[in-house]
Amino acid sequence: MSFVISGATLVDGTGQERFQADLAIADGVITEIGKFDIGEAMHVKRADGLMLTPGFIDSHTHDDGYLLAYPDMKPKVSQGITTVVTGNCGISLAPALSDATLPQPLDLLGPKELFRFKTFASWLAQLRATPATVNVVPLVGHTTLRVACMSDTGRAATRAETEAMQQLLEEALEAGAFGMSTGTFYPPAAHAPTREIVEVGAPMKARGGLYATHLRDEADHIVPAMEEALEIGRELESLVVFSHHKLAGSKNHGRSSETLKIIDEAHKTQPVCIDCHPYPATSTMLRPDRVRIAKRTMVTWSKGYPQGAGRDFADIQAELGLDIQGTIDYLAPAGAIYFLMNESDVSRIMSHRLTMVGSDGLPFDSHPHPRQWGTFTRVLRAMVREQNEMTFEQAIHKMTGLPAENYRLKNRGLLRPGYCADLVLLDAERVADRATFEDPIQVSQGICDVWVNGVHVWNGTDVTAMRPGQVLSRASFDRTN
Ligand SMILES: [Zn+2]
Numbered sequence: 346m347s348f349v350i351s352g353a354t355l356v357d358g359t360g361q362e363r364f365q366a367d368l369a370i371a372d373g374v375i376t377e378i379g380k381f382d383i384g385e386a387m388h389v390k391r392a393d394g395l396m397l398t399p400g401f402i403d404s405h406t407h408d409d410g411y412l413l414a415y416p417d418m419k420p421k422v423s424q425g426i427t428t429v430v431t432g433n434c435g436i437s438l439a440p441a442l443s444d445a446t447l448p449q450p451l452d453l454l455g456p457k458e459l460f461r462f463k464t465f466a467s468w469l470a471q472l473r474a475t476p477a478t479v480n481v482v483p484l485v486g487h488t489t490l491r492v493a494c495m496s497d498t499g500r501a502a503t504r505a506e507t508e509a510m511q512q513l514l515e516e517a518l519e520a521g522a523f524g525m526s527t528g529t530f531y532p533p534a535a536h537a538p539t540r541e542i543v544e545v546g547a548p549m550k551a552r553g554g555l556y557a558t559h560l561r562d563e564a565d566h567i568v569p570a571m572e573e574a575l576e577i578g579r580e581l582e583s584l585v586v587f588s589h590h591k592l593a594g595s596k597n598h599g600r601s602s603e604t605l606k607i608i609d610e611a612h613k614t615q616p617v618c619i620d621c622h623p624y625p626a627t628s629t630m631l632r633p634d635r636v637r638i639a640k641r642t643m644v645t646w647s648k649g650y651p652q653g654a655g656r657d658f659a660d661i662q663a664e665l666g667l668d669i670q671g672t673i674d675y676l677a678p679a680g681a682i683y684f685l686m687n688e689s690d691v692s693r694i695m696s697h698r699l700t701m702v703g704s705d706g707l708p709f710d711s712h713p714h715p716r717q718w719g720t721f722t723r724v725l726r727a728m729v730r731e732q733n734e735m736t737f738e739q740a741i742h743k744m745t746g747l748p749a750e751n752y753r754l755k756n757r758g759l760l761r762p763g764y765c766a767d768l769v770l771l772d773a774e775r776v777a778d779r780a781t782f783e784d785p786i787q788v789s790q791g792i793c794d795v796w797v798n799g800v801h802v803w804n805g806t807d808v809t810a811m812r813p814g815q816v817l818s819r820a821s822f823d824r825t826n
Contacts, residue, residue, distance in 0.1 A: 346799065347371035349383050353392035353770060357760040358399040358746035360738050368397060370766040373799035377762055392770055395793060399745040399758050400427025400767030401721050404620040405588055405703025409438035410455035416477035417808040420708065423788040424721040427767035427797045428817065430752065432484030433588055434559040435528025439468035440513055442493035449630045449678055450531045451492060455709045465517035469816050477814040478802040480767070482752050484557060485517040487527040487545060488534040498533040507544050515548040523752060523819045524555035524583065530562070539573050543580045550582055553822035557586035564593040564638065567604060575611050584616040584751060589705045590694050591627060591686050594638035598687035601694050608699065618751050620703030621694045623723045625686045626782070628707055628714035631679040633669050639683035643782065645710040647679035655712035680707065682714050682782065692734050695724070701748045715785040719778030722789035726777040737773060753821035766799035
C-alpha cells in the first residue's frame with residue numbers, strides 16, 4: 346500500500362524548523378520527502394494548512410494490560426501517540442508467578458485476570474499474536490520481580506531471592522525488555538536497598554538496557570533519592586530515566602532549579618534523561634503521606650466505596666466523620682489524584698532539554714487523571730500555543746526524536762526516508778486536550794489523522810479497525826552482538 350501526503354508543513358522531530366514538503370509512504374516506510382513526481386496511480390492525501398509530524402512516543406505508561414484488554418488504545422491514538430513505553434514505576438504485568446492476591450500498586454495495571462503471564466516472553470508473544478494499534482517498548486519492573494520471587498517483600502531480598510530475580514530479568518531482557526524500572530516509593534519495593542537493585546540489575550551490564558526510576562522520595566528527601574538512582578545507573582552502565590520528575594509538597598516547590606542542576610551536572614559524565622507530564626497533579630494508589638501534603642485529593646477508584654470515584658477525599662472524609670487513615674481504610678484499595686505540584690516547577694521541568702513527554706496515565710481507573718487522554722495535546726495547547734514556553738518544534742522533539750534516541754528505537758521518531766511511517770497530521774491552531782479533572786475521559790481535538798507503520802488508525806473522530814502495532818526490538822541495546 347503506497348500513498349502520498351501532500352501540502353502539509355513538516356516538523357521532523359529533530360527540533361529543527363518546519364518546512365513544506367510532500368511525503369511518500371510505501372509498505373509502512375517513508376520512501377521520499379520533498380518535491381517529487383506523484384505517480385498517477387498513487388493515492389494522494391491533501392493536507393494543506395496542516396502539520397505533519399512523527400508519531401508521538403509516550404515515554405511513560407502503565408498500558409501493559411490495557412494493550413491486551415482494549416487494543417484500539419483510543420486514549421492514546423486520539424492524542425497522536427503511536428508508541429508506548431510500558432512497565433514503569435517498578436510494575437510490569439509479567440512475569441507473574443504468584444497466585445496470591447495482587448499487592449498495591451501492581452493493581453494499577455488492571456484486574457487480576459490480566460496477570461496470567463508466567464514469563465515476559467509469553468506476554469510479548471500474546472501482544473504479537475493479538476496486536477494493538479500502537480507499538481510497544483516494554484520494560485520489566487523490579488517490584489513485579491520481588492512479588493514473583495519473595496515470600497515477604499517487607500525486607501531486603503536474600504541471596505537466593507536476588508538470584509531468582511536476576512534470572513527473571515535475564516529472561517525478560519532475552520525476550521525483548523528494553524530495561525528495568527524500579528518503584529522504591531511503593532511498599533513492595535520500599536525495603537529494597539540500593540545494593541539489591543544493583544545486584545538484580547546485573548544482567549543489564551552484559552546485555553545493555555536502561556534504568557527507569559520512580560524515586561524513593563520526590564518530596565523532602567529527593568536529593569539523596571536522585572543520588573541513589575545515579576549511582577545505580579553508573580553501576581549498571583545504564584541510561585537513567587528520572588520518571589515523572591516532580592517536587593511534591595508546598596515546602597519543596599521551586600526546588601526544580603536545584604534538582605535540574607543535579608541532572609545537568611550528572612549528564613556531563615553519565616547518560617540521564619527525564620520524563621514528565623504537563624499537569625500540577627499526580628495520581629497513584631491512595632496513601633496517607635500523599636493526602637497529607639496535597640492541597641486537594643480526588644478519588645479515582647475505590648473497591649471499598651466505588652461511588653467515591655470522582656469525588657474529593659475531603660468531602661468523603663467529612664461525610665464519614667473519620668480521620669485520614671480511617672477514611673483510607675474505608676475506601677481501600679483505592680487510587681487518587683493529588684494536587685501537590687507547583688505550575689512553575691512543572692513548566693521548568695518540561696522545558697528542560699533532557700525532558701521527554703510521558704503521560705503516566707492509569708488506564709483502568711474509573712475516574713482517571715486526565716493525563717491518560719490529554720497529555721500530549723495539553724502540551725501543544727497550553728505550553729506551546731497559550732504560554733509560549735517552548736516552540737512547537739521543541740515540543741514535537743520531546744514527543745518523538747528525543748525519546749526515540751533515548752530508547753534507541755531504530756528508524757523511528759523522525760521524518761526521514763527509510764524511517765517507519767508512524768505519523769500524525771494535526772491542526773496546530775486547533776489542537777487541544779479536552780479531558781479535565783472533572784470530566785477526564787475525552788478525546789482531544791485537532792488530531793486529524795494518525796498512522797502506525799503506514800496504517801491509518803485514527804480518522805479525526807474515531808479509531809479505525811486496524812491493529813498494526815509492533816513490539817519494538819531492543820536489538821540496539823545489545824552489547825553482546
Ligand atoms: Zn511512578
